[in-house]
Amino acid sequence: MVATALAEAVTYPAAGAALDIEQVSHAFDIDGTELPVLSDVSISVEPGEFVALLGPSGCGKSTLLRLVAGLDKPRAGRLREDEERIRRPHPSRVVVFQDPTLFPWRSVWDNVALGLEAQGILRSQGQRVDAALDLVGLASFRNAYPHQLSGGMAQRVALARALVNDPKILILDEPLGKLDSLTRITMQAEIVALWQRKGFTTLLVTHDAEEALVLANRVIVFSERPARVKADIRVDRPYPRHRGDPYLADLRRQILGLLGLDATW
Amino acid sequence: MSTYSLSDGLASGAPRTSRVALLASWIRESGVGVLASIAWIAFGLSCLWWQDVGDWSRTHSLGIAAFIIAAIALFGTVGADYLGSAGQALHKRAPWLVALGAFLTVWEVATAKFAWLPLPFFPPPQAIIEVYTDDLPKLLDSVFASIKLQLGGYVIGATIGFLTGVSIGWSRAVGYWVHPVLRFIGPLPATAWLPIAFFTFPSSWSASTFLIALATGFPVTVLTWSGVASVSNAYYDVARTLGAKPSFLVLKVAIPAALPHVFVGLFMGLGASFAVLVVAEMIGVKAGLGWYLQWAQGWAAYANMYAALIVMSLLCSGAITLLFAIRDRLLIWQKGTVKW
Numbered sequence: 269m270v271a272t273a274l275a276e277a278v279t280y281p282a283a284g285a286a287l288d289i290e291q292v293s294h295a296f297d298i299d300g301t302e303l304p305v306l307s308d309v310s311i312s313v314e315p316g317e318f319v320a321l322l323g324p325s326g327c328g329k330s331t332l333l334r335l336v337a338g339l340d341k342p343r344a345g346r347l348r349e350d351e352e353r354i355r356r357p358h359p360s361r362v363v364v365f366q367d368p369t370l371f372p373w374r375s376v377w378d379n380v381a382l383g384l385e386a387q388g389i390l391r392s393q394g395q396r397v398d399a400a401l402d403l404v405g406l407a408s409f410r411n412a413y414p415h416q417l418s419g420g421m422a423q424r425v426a427l428a429r430a431l432v433n434d435p436k437i438l439i440l441d442e443p444l445g446k447l448d449s450l451t452r453i454t455m456q457a458e459i460v461a462l463w464q465r466k467g468f469t470t471l472l473v474t475h476d477a478e479e480a481l482v483l484a485n486r487v488i489v490f491s492e493r494p495a496r497v498k499a500d501i502r503v504d505r506p507y508p509r510h511r512g513d514p515y516l517a518d519l520r521r522q523i524l525g526l527l528g529l530d531a532t533w
Numbered sequence: 534m535s536t537y538s539l540s541d542g543l544a545s546g547a548p549r550t551s552r553v554a555l556l557a558s559w560i561r562e563s564g565v566g567v568l569a570s571i572a573w574i575a576f577g578l579s580c581l582w583w584q585d586v587g588d589w590s591r592t593h594s595l596g597i598a599a600f601i602i603a604a605i606a607l608f609g610t611v612g613a614d615y616l617g618s619a620g621q622a623l624h625k626r627a628p629w630l631v632a633l634g635a636f637l638t639v640w641e642v643a644t645a646k647f648a649w650l651p652l653p654f655f656p657p658p659q660a661i662i663e664v665y666t667d668d669l670p671k672l673l674d675s676v677f678a679s680i681k682l683q684l685g686g687y688v689i690g691a692t693i694g695f696l697t698g699v700s701i702g703w704s705r706a707v708g709y710w711v712h713p714v715l716r717f718i719g720p721l722p723a724t725a726w727l728p729i730a731f732f733t734f735p736s737s738w739s740a741s742t743f744l745i746a747l748a749t750g751f752p753v754t755v756l757t758w759s760g761v762a763s764v765s766n767a768y769y770d771v772a773r774t775l776g777a778k779p780s781f782l783v784l785k786v787a788i789p790a791a792l793p794h795v796f797v798g799l800f801m802g803l804g805a806s807f808a809v810l811v812v813a814e815m816i817g818v819k820a821g822l823g824w825y826l827q828w829a830q831g832w833a834a835y836a837n838m839y840a841a842l843i844v845m846s847l848l849c850s851g852a853i854t855l856l857f858a859i860r861d862r863l864l865i866w867q868k869g870t871v872k873w
Contacts, residue, residue, distance in 0.1 A: 337774050359776035369767045373789045373866045383775035385785070413866045433775060 284316035284469035285350045285360065285436035287336065292345030293494075294331055305331045306342070307494035313486075315350075318463055318470040320480035323490030323498075324527060329473040332495070333441050336471060337363045349437065359383055362430040366442040368422035370414040376425050377401065377410040383433040400432035403462070420451035424458075431462065438463070440472040444479065456482055460507055477523045481516045482509050489526045499526050565627040566610025572634025573603035579638045580659070583646040591659040591666065592645065599637075606630055653835055660836035661843070668837060671825070676844060678820035682738065683810050683852075686745025690806065691799060694750035698757025698798070702791070703783055715754060723748035723809045731817045741813035748809040749802035753795065760794025761787045793867060796860045803856060807849050822848075 580596030613620035645657035814823025
């Protein structure tokens with residue numbers, strides 16, 4: 269169903285960007301004491317790759333995403349998008365956060381229009397908002413306010429709000445973390461379909477190994493804080509993937525082992 | 534056995550119970566409306582039955598008016614089915630009509646007829662009606678003067694307060710300079726400035742405008758500021774990743790998010806500014822309802838004072854209602870998220 273909906277949707281000119289994370293370290297000041305969160309992280313992402321970042325809770329994955337988005341500056345190291353240094357946020361790198369963080373005073377349509385409005389191109393490109401809402405299947409909710417939406421619908425709106433900007437890198441910070449398991453599975457399929465269709469580079473932070481394996485073609489496993497790259501695993505399986513695939517089950521066991529959970533799984 | 538006696542009882546009693554039930558339901562439906570009519574008839578009779586103890590010219594007209602209201606209440610109740618929404622509105626307000634009619638009757642009897650309440654201080658209803666009919670031009674002038682003064686001061690104060698609040702909520706540098714001043718001067722009641730203001734300002738009108746603006750501005754500033762300061766960083770992060778410039782963050786993120794707080798400030802400012810308005814009019818300005826009250830007191834014209842008080846309360850509650858209506862329009866998105 270999703271695939272047919274996508275086939276009918278409007279096409280944008282889009283392609284992913286390459287992302288280079290070079291020897292990045294970062295730390296927080298908490299009451300005067302330095303808390304290191306990232307330690308010498310280097311990752312090189314090809315254009316159009318779907319990379320999942322997996323690691324224990326609180327290890328600094330989300331911090332890395334904020335650095336990629338340009339919301340924070342790293343203490344050391346460099347981040348580059350298509351060879352260009354990342355210094356500040358740019359709509360070519362859009363984040364979908366764990367909470368949809370829709371603006372409650374704006375209707376669904378106005379929320380999705382946010383990026384175009386901020387860049388001053390809403391007047392000429394307003395039809396992109398409708399196209400993005402079609403893409404996530406919420407065209408009939410354009411006039412609803414966020415409080416009238418379910419959790420899954422709100423997260424779809426957040427996804428549309430990101431996609432309307434035609435990002436080169438889509439940054440997903442546990443976007444499905446708070447959804448029920450059924451909505452989650454549906455939206456995982458939708459995300460894969462969107463990614464295949466648009467070709468943007470995707471970074472997904474998750475702590476669900478299965479989700480990482482079903483979605484990504486590369487899984488990077490982080491250590492405990494301060495996060496270091498522990499393993500870089502290529503997932504060479506065609507889409508749509510099956511959760512019961514023995515190859516994926518094997519990888520999953522391997523990843524959980526890296527995370528220190530082999531005794532129980 | 535029990536089944537038999539039950540059906541037997543039903544069969545014999547059926548016609549009577551249905552008639553009684555019909556009457557009961559009619560009383561339930563229309564009883565209060567009829568009662569309202571009776572209360573207003575009682576008020577009309579209380580006006581006309583006894584002689585007035587004083588000399589009031591509107592007693593007769595007031596009695597007639599009470600009968601007219603009683604008739605409207607009665608016909609409105611009986612014919613509610615044919616009157617549509619007007620009938621429903623009357624039905625909803627009928628209990629208040631009863632209470633009002635009863636209150637006016639007691640008031641009439643206690644003042645104009647038997648003078649149970651000491652007379653010049655407690656004028657009867659017809660004395661107040663007399664003020665509205667005979668002293669209308671002066672009262673209207675006062676109303677317009679008050680509205681003009683209040684509106685000017687309030688709009689200036691709310692605008693400056695809003696802009697100041699946004700600036701100190703947004704910019705650390707502005708906050709550094711403005712915050713201590715606000716701390717020092719803000720809590721001072723605006724009325725404390727009265728003597729100085731009336732000396733230093735060129736006219737009593739500009740002095741009063743300043744005071745009203747001051748009384749409005751402080752709560753609006755503080756609440757706008759706290760509203761802007763409490764906006765979640767997540768909203769700014771989202772807007773920034775979507776390419777928002779600082780001006781967009783202020784106008785399209787900070788201000789809309791802070792608006793519910795701003796309205797709390799506007800309501801508090803409105804209340805505070807009413808107090809300042811009346812005091813300023815009583816002391817310095819030679820116009821307005823506050824001045825009218827003062828003037829009426831000077832002439833021991835107590836009926837005029839009550840009349841002015843009633844107008845004043847209508848104006849103040851009207852202003853609050855208007856502000857509520859504006860808020861409901863602007864903050865329609867809140868309707869499902871908070872209890873109003």
